[in-house]
Amino acid sequence: MKKAINTLSLAILLTSTSLISACSPQSLEVGESKPSTSTPDVQMTKAPNNAKEIESFADPLFEEKMKEYNVNGSSFVVVHDGKVVINKGYGYADKEKKIPVNKETVFQIASVSKTFTALAVMQQVDKGKLKLDQDVQQYLGGLKIPNKTGKPLTLFDMLTYTSGVDFPDITTITGPEYVNQDIPMKEFFSKHMPTVVRPPGEAYTYDNFAFALAGYAVENVTGSSFSRYMEKNIFKPLGMKSTSVRFTPDLLKRMATHYGPTGDSIPTSGHGLTDAPQGSILSTGEDMSKYMIMQLQNGKFGGKEIVSKRSMDMMHDYQVFADKTIPIATVGFETYFNDLANGQHVALKGGNMPGHSSLMVLVPEQKTAFFMSYNNDATMMSKDVYEEFMDHYFPAHKVEKPINLPLEGKEAQKYLGLYQNTRLFAIRTHFTYEKGALVMEDEKTGKHVLKMIHPLLFEDSEGNKVAFKKNTAGEIAYFYYTNPKGVGFTAHSQKINIKPPFADIPQKSNYRSHIDNLHALNIMDAKAGNLFDPMGTMTQGEFADALLLAHGWSNFPDDSKEAKKQFITGIPGYDRATPITRQVAATMIQNLKQIQPEQANQVKLLDAADDWAVQAIQALASQGIVDPDTTIHADGSFTFRPKDLLLRQEASALLDLAFGYHALPIKQK
Incomplete structure (x- = not known):
């Protein structure tokens, strides 16, 4: 889930024809995945398979980062080749009572829950009760989604963060007052339903609503509440005894205290949607190790098939791209900060609730994954640990710097204008052409002179990529910016077209x-x-x-x-x-x-x-x-x-x- 937006550093990735690759209806129906674009011949130099070696790497790193980000306690679990290599706690679950974090400490894993929701959908795809390429409304028990595009919204669009709705965070209602409430999904969605305003599949936008509604589709077609479905079909088969969609007395008792940025404790927050498929799961390092092993074993755990291999492949393989070199999302997972992957095929998912933060990172081709949770919502700590982990175990090969191409003024015109982030409406970016270069400016990251790598792909002075995308009419309609110092990477930004002028505003008016x-x-x-x-x-x-x-x-x-x-x-x-x-x-x-x-x-x-x-x-x-x-x-x-x-x-x-x-x-x- 999202942390307070005003302090968000992450709250939480082309060709000339299409930024987002599409699956055919046939491939979606049978659950086939898309080809991987991971870099070939990337070898692991130092397998994370020795507990003492991992401790020698992780102990000083967590000491440094927890101090830097004012984090009191964190869990850290690494699995490799079907085994838990290390499952360790750092610092305190409750600093006042001096209760240490251990493998049984409970955290709110927030948006990491989305991967479980995607798994539940894929289980029903395996059973034939859901199809990824069909209008999702047929699975909603009569609920209607307003749609201005004429293109049906599908579960594939929803699970790949490309639903095209105007308010993707309409479900982001949290607070202590919701811990003990019970708000059914059908009741919630009857009052809170956004409108599809962009053709589904056209642009990436981090989307809490879509995953919440996908969970409701599972609930509706199975006739079981989402929380009971997850318990019966995922948590219990995996032996995840300390994992739940809902708060329970035992889990609340073992939950790490929540702390704000200043280090002061804050109340536990619940969700305005009680069974919140987009972010309400609670879990432990011990349980998450089992979940990651299942992910790396192609959907199998303890001799049981939790989900088919073809469904798991869709969850791991890249489905959405900003450029052919910049993957953004799989079914359920994401791949933001792709440069930090060092050429490896990585699927990851982070999550934030007030006072808790989590990150899960899968490197399937290396049979490796790690998970961490901590009791502060300083998202950048998990990003730093991810970067250090990848550099330590999967160091990058030297990559030749791309040759930049000149950009003529006439060619630049198609990029110019005002764009607005499709999720974070406050992020508005202006593109101009100055002294032979494309210039972008926004309040969050400032002014950048861009160099062209190829038409539709540019980079700033630090190597962060700016990838433009055309709409179906062949016009530049979106761009995606990978700069980690901003928050634009959470969604495509859409070009804003000036509307016809008002009749009572003179042409020369200063206003x-x-x-x-x-x-x-x-x-x-x-x-x-x-x-x-x-x-x-x-x-x-x-x-x-x-x-x-x-x-x-x-x-x-x-x-x-x-x-x-x-x-x-x-x-x-x-x-x-x-x-x-x-x-x-x-x-x-x-x-x-x-x-x-x-x-x-x-x-x-x-x-x-x-x-x-x-x-x-x-x-x-x-x-x-x-x-x-x-x-x-x-x-x-x-x-x-x-x-x-x-x-x-x-x-x-x-x-x-x-x-x-x-x-x-x-x-x-």
Whole structure:
């Protein structure tokens, strides 16, 4: 699952014809997998088959990383060639009570649960009760999925993170209040159902909804609750006695305490969807070792077939690509940070809940896997351990640096424009052409000059790849960025097409570009017909709704709930029906933007504002977040008209500058 998005470093991968390879209906029906694209002739130099050697590698690594990321306790289990080589705990499951982590310590494995859900689906594919290439609605007991594309949504699309829905995190509702609740899946989905807005199979988007609904399909066709199905058909056959979809008294008693980034304990969170196929499983290092052995033994464990080999092959083989050299996903697993795989065929899955984080890494061709859980949601720790593990046991061969090709201005035009991440709406990227090069800019990673490897594939100065994708009309419609410093790798970003202009916005209006941007992003639309009403006013509630959309996290229920509390902080008498003033709007923006106060010293507000609003107005002005009719003079002074009512055109400028594609700070002219 997702950690708090505002601190997400990972929360959690071409040819000219297609970025996403498609399986034929025939191959999906019989459960065949796609050809592997792993690098041939990559040999293991140091098999992880000696417990003492692994300890000599892992002990100092975990000591270093747990200290670096303020982690109190972690489990670590390595399996090789059908055997558990090491299963060890580090630090404390509860630091206050000095209870150490051991192989029986329970963790919430969060999104690692998705691999179990995929396994359950494939079991039913083996039995003929589910087909991967059919419209999934036939397996949902009457539930309907709104679809604007005309292309049916299939289980294959869902399990490969290519469903195309507008709100892939609509199921991400968590909190302590859900630990003891029982919310059935059918009841949940009858109230929370997104819309398919992109052709299924066209673009990769990390997707909690799709796996939750896939679990419901299993529940519906088997006539058994998801939790009972998993217990009977997966956990019990594998001897996973400490694994469950639901909280139980015994597992809660053995669960590692949850800790936040500061090291303070936080409550255990449950899911708004009780049986949450996308992320509610609890397990231990001991149980996960059995699960990984089954994965590496082609679906067999203890002489029993848990799932067919052809189904397991689909779970391990790459199904979705950003480029022929950049795999993204299998059925159930992912392959992000592909450069860290060192040429090996790797299928992995990470997961986060507040206060817990997990990672499972499979290297099937080397009969090796490892799993780790720890009681903090610092995702980068698991990434660091993964990188160190691969470098130690599977060091990379030297790879020749690609030869970069020139990019002419005319050829560059097809890439240019504004793109928005299809999962993280706050991540908006702008592409321009400057001095013979393609330039990308977003607020998270900054500005990058890109070099072309081949048409549709570029790289930044650090070697991170940018892969573009065409839609069925042959137009550039998406790009995928592998930079681990950002969060764009969790989904493709989609090109935003500017909509027809409003009839009441003059061509030369200083506000037109801002209005057009927000219109394209569906943040501020027409007031009536094709009229924007630029001189009209707004209520505090209308501005709050637009602010939440501009902020970009409204698609995450947990974050949306927190943002709504945050943006009214310090505003006396907030009332959705009250007309909004410019000072209230500035304060609401700053409450979410959180520009550091010391940056506001370079500007001076000349007209009167209420005390609670002065700092917010100056903070925004210091970054150039002001409407076109507000001038910041050379000495930093400016007038803002704080107590005037906010006009709709002014709102568009403030929101576009604060949360649009601009990388801040904006240089003052």
